[in-house]
Amino acid sequence: MKAELKRRIVTYAELVGKLADVGVMDSEPNIRNKISRGKFTAVFLVQCLTAIGVSDLRLG
Structure with missing residues (x-):
């Protein structure tokens, strides 16, 4: 999760807002x-x- 946030340049504060947008x-x-x-x-x-x-998640 940390790596994906860094890759997309999303801070924890921004994540809180984005989660609120989806009802969390x-x-x-x-x-x-x-x-x-x-x-x-x-x-x-x-x-x-x-x-x-x-939208895509690759495992392995």
């Missing part, structure tokens, strides 16, 4: 902590990727 209400410190710890649900991951405009 959370604070910047909460989002920062989730991503820093690396402990978040797959749903949160998909919500973040959707919010920042990721």
